[in-house]
Amino acid sequence: MNISPEAARRAAVAVSDLLAALSPADVAELARLIPTGPATPAGHATAAALDLINTAGQTIPAGRVSYQRPADVPEWLRLAAVETLLLHHAGQVATCLHNPSPDGPKPIQAAAWRPGVVACLACSHLLRVAGPAAYRCDACGAHADPIQDLTLALGPLLYAVGLCGRCAR
Numbered sequence: 326m327n328i329s330p331e332a333a334r335r336a337a338v339a340v341s342d343l344l345a346a347l348s349p350a351d352v353a354e355l356a357r358l359i360p361t362g363p364a365t366p367a368g369h370a371t372a373a374a375l376d377l378i379n380t381a382g383q384t385i386p387a388g389r390v391s392y393q394r395p396a397d398v399p400e401w402l403r404l405a406a407v408e409t410l411l412l413h414h415a416g417q418v419a420t421c422l423h424n425p426s427p428d429g430p431k432p433i434q435a436a437a438w439r440p441g442v443v444a445c446l447a448c449s450h451l452l453r454v455a456g457p458a459a460y461r462c463d464a465c466g467a468h469a470d471p472i473q474d475l476t477l478a479l480g481p482l483l484y485a486v487g488l489c490g491r492c493a494r
C-alpha cells in the first residue's frame with residue numbers, strides 16, 4: 326500500500342473525526358456488532374480495532390493517567406496520532422532497526438517533534454530531543470521552560486508531545 330501525504334491526511338481527518346464522534350453507547354454497540362474470533366488474522370484485526378476504539382484518547386501526563394473520551398482530546402493531537410498510525414500501516418515512516426510491525430503485537434512510540442519516525446519501546450533514543458527544540462510547545466509553538474510531557478495512548482501507539490503551561494491545562 327502506498328498513499329500520498331494528502332490521502333493520508335484526509336484519511337486521518339476522517340478517522341479522527343469518527344473517533345471523536347463515538348459515544349460510550351456507540352463503543353458498546355460496536356463491541357456487540359464486531360465478531361471477535363479466535364486467533365485468526367480477522368480476529369486479531371477486530372480485536373485491535375476494538376482496542377483502538379476503547380483506548381483512543383487516553384492521555385498520560387507525567388505522574389498521572391487520565392482516561393478521556395476521544396472527543397475530549399484536542400483535535401490536533403488526536404489527528405497527529407491517527408496520521409502516524411496510518412502512515413506506519415502504509416510503510417511510509419522511518420522505523421527503528423527492529424522494524425516494529427503495524428499489526429503488533431508490540432507497542433510503538435512516536436513524538437510530535439520527530440514526525441515520520443516510529444520506534445519500538447526499546448528505541449526511545451531515536452526520539453530524544455535536545456537544544457531549543459526540546460523547549461518548543463508542540464501545540465502552540467511557543468518556547469516554554471519547563472515543558473510538560475504528555476503521552477497519548479492510541480491503540481498500540483504511544484504518542485509523545487511537549488506542552489507549555491498554557492496548553493497543558
Ligand SMILES: [Zn+2]
Binds near residue numbers: 422424447
Ligand atoms: Zn527498536
Ligand SMILES: [Zn+2]
Binds near residue numbers: 463464489493
Ligand atoms: Zn503551548
